[in-house]
Amino acid sequence: MGYQVAADQGVALEAPVGRGASDRRGKISAFLAPKRKTRLALLLGAPMLWLVVAYLGSLGVLFASAFWTTDSFTGAVVHSYSLDNLREVYTQPLYRTVAVRTISVALLVTVLDALIAFPMAFYMSKVARPGIRQLLVVAVLTPLWASYLVKAYAWRSLLAPHGPLSWVAGGYTPGYGLAATVITLTYLWLPYMVIPIYAGFERVPRSLLEASSDLGASPYRTIRSVILPMVFPAIAAGSIFTFSLTLGDYIAVGIVGGKTQMLANVIYGQLVTANNQPLAAALATIPLIAIVLYLLLMRRTGALENV
Amino acid sequence: MELPSRLRWTLRLLAWIGLAFLYVPLLLVLLNAFNKSRTFGFPPTGLTLEWWRAAWRSEGARSALGTSVRAAIGATAIALVLGTMAAFAVQRYHFFGRSSISLLVILPIALPGIVTGIALNAAFRTVLDPLGIGFGLTTVIIGHATFCIVLVFNNVQARLRRMSGSLEEASADLGATGWQTFRMVTLPNLRSALFAGALLAFGLSFDEIVVTTFTSSPDVQTLPIWIFGNLFRPNQAPVVNVVAAVLIIAAVLPVWLALRLAGEDAASSRI
Numbered sequence: 186m187g188y189q190v191a192a193d194q195g196v197a198l199e200a201p202v203g204r205g206a207s208d209r210r211g212k213i214s215a216f217l218a219p220k221r222k223t224r225l226a227l228l229l230g231a232p233m234l235w236l237v238v239a240y241l242g243s244l245g246v247l248f249a250s251a252f253w254t255t256d257s258f259t260g261a262v263v264h265s266y267s268l269d270n271l272r273e274v275y276t277q278p279l280y281r282t283v284a285v286r287t288i289s290v291a292l293l294v295t296v297l298d299a300l301i302a303f304p305m306a307f308y309m310s311k312v313a314r315p316g317i318r319q320l321l322v323v324a325v326l327t328p329l330w331a332s333y334l335v336k337a338y339a340w341r342s343l344l345a346p347h348g349p350l351s352w353v354a355g356g357y358t359p360g361y362g363l364a365a366t367v368i369t370l371t372y373l374w375l376p377y378m379v380i381p382i383y384a385g386f387e388r389v390p391r392s393l394l395e396a397s398s399d400l401g402a403s404p405y406r407t408i409r410s411v412i413l414p415m416v417f418p419a420i421a422a423g424s425i426f427t428f429s430l431t432l433g434d435y436i437a438v439g440i441v442g443g444k445t446q447m448l449a450n451v452i453y454g455q456l457v458t459a460n461n462q463p464l465a466a467a468l469a470t471i472p473l474i475a476i477v478l479y480l481l482l483m484r485r486t487g488a489l490e491n492v
Numbered sequence: 493m494e495l496p497s498r499l500r501w502t503l504r505l506l507a508w509i510g511l512a513f514l515y516v517p518l519l520l521v522l523l524n525a526f527n528k529s530r531t532f533g534f535p536p537t538g539l540t541l542e543w544w545r546a547a548w549r550s551e552g553a554r555s556a557l558g559t560s561v562r563a564a565i566g567a568t569a570i571a572l573v574l575g576t577m578a579a580f581a582v583q584r585y586h587f588f589g590r591s592s593i594s595l596l597v598i599l600p601i602a603l604p605g606i607v608t609g610i611a612l613n614a615a616f617r618t619v620l621d622p623l624g625i626g627f628g629l630t631t632v633i634i635g636h637a638t639f640c641i642v643l644v645f646n647n648v649q650a651r652l653r654r655m656s657g658s659l660e661e662a663s664a665d666l667g668a669t670g671w672q673t674f675r676m677v678t679l680p681n682l683r684s685a686l687f688a689g690a691l692l693a694f695g696l697s698f699d700e701i702v703v704t705t706f707t708s709s710p711d712v713q714t715l716p717i718w719i720f721g722n723l724f725r726p727n728q729a730p731v732v733n734v735v736a737a738v739l740i741i742a743a744v745l746p747v748w749l750a751l752r753l754a755g756e757d758a759a760s761s762r763i
Contacts, residue, residue, distance in 0.1 A: 235638070302510070312495065325511075332736065335740060338521070343517055449604065472607065480602075
């Protein structure tokens with residue numbers, strides 16, 4: 186890089202001329218820029234130490250512990266290799282039911298979010314006037330910054346037995362349970378879906394819609410044959426958030442879900458209540474595998490370039 | 493061309509229904525903060541400012557707010573340094589494994605919080621505990637910084653990609669040292685990207701609850717942990733409502749700041 190060579194010359198040029206402050210600065214920069222490789226090592230060292238050693242190391246410890254067991258008498262973790270935990274997690278009907286429920290909820294939430302977000306993004310990008318558009322972008326982004334807990338809590342009070350929803354609906358409320366969980370999670374992740382789809386619509390040129398209608402396509406046909414294929418990678422990108430955030434959630438489920446158990450609740454229960462860290466680690470492999478599979482699936486749609 | 497007017501009206505209607513879906517729950521929380529009734533029956537029997545006074549006096553809420561701010565500042569500072577370093581390395585150098593760095597940086601935020609949380613919990617227990625560093629603010633900051641790095645990294649990397657190297661070359665040609673160039677040319681160009689990254693990191697850390705649950709000690713409570721702990725206590729419910737209302741109002745601030753100072757991209761890069 187030319188910049189590098191020039192910078193080194195800069196040091197050389199300045200050293201004989203300047204004295205005092207500039208000389209010291211020259212030394213600092215000579216210290217900062219001794220060799221390209223050293224500089225790269227200095228730049229990368231700390232972040233890599235943090236992410237590889239601390240973070241990947243932690244993940245490694247976690248998944249190694251899935252092979253450990255707990256002493257049934259003392260509850261202490263025994264460091265002896267065994268496949269028992271993984272076998273239990275992947276064969277027990279209870280865990281299978283919870284896993285299927287969690288993945289179904291994640292898919293349902295994703296579909297609902299896409300259905301709500303699509304017309305919103307369409308309107309923002311192609312119908313609303315520029316001033317309104319800016320306002321709408323802010324309006325969609327702001328709830329993202331409001332506290333997650335507050336939003337889950339808001340649904341708890343909305344769905345309460347004598348809450349606003351039952352007041353409006355004449356005594357009816359879905360109550361706390363699976364339906365409430367789906368509604369709340371759909372609500373929580375909606376902005377994560379709207380924003381990528383909006384960005385996707387921004388990439389659809391208006392002239393293309395005009396061409397489609399000039400050639401005689403109905404609006405429905407234009408949406409299906411022109412817009413959907415172009416916006417689909419953006420929907421897929423948004424779905425990565427809605428899917429993976431739902432898989433890992435246990436707090437909103439705890440707040441509005443009543444007795445509903447999702448994977449993360451079971452993991453939390455094993456870790457904190459049952460104090461069985463190895464089993465919790467084994468359970469954590471389920472969402473991990475599900476997310477990796479989902480990412481691989483979505484990569485084929487070109488979603489990862491749209492995140 | 494205009495879209496057919498029936499389609500436009502349908503889209504307008506659906507968009508406003510979507511927005512109502514987003515805002516009705518938030519408005520309800522705002523209303524509840526003034527609700528006279530302790531049980532929040534609906535419609536409210538009357539409005540009062542009493543809970544705001546109670547919240548102002550609440551020791552627990554105040555100290556939790558302090559802890560949250562300290563944790564977010566700590567995590568943001570670490571994320572700024574590490575994220576910027578990693579972004580410079582990836583954007584300015586070619587080296588083996590360069591393409592996997594972005595993936596590595598994103599991983600802590602892409603994996604479910606509970607996986608990151610229990611992984612850090614397991615690691616802290618085995619590594620930091622013997623060193624005498626117990627669970628507390630330090631471990632919370634370490635945990636938060638881990639998933640905040642990506643926000644700074646993304647913003648700085650995007651800016652570096654757009655920034656042409658010729659400015660820095662010019663600076664060097666005019667005799668500036670590497671340090672001078674960095675301080676007087678590179679840094680001012682990066683300022684708004686650093687600001688946007690810091691804002692996002694602060695916001696994410698401030699709102700985080702799952703990783704915090706697994707890396708904190710009972711006596712170190714961040715605001716989300718405090719809210720969660722008091723959510724189901726009838727006595728504390730009015731105060732929780734006020735804190736919730738304040739957090740909703742405060743949410744406007746970062747979006748507005750990001751839009752003003754760094755444009756639409758920065759505001760939506762929370763995603």
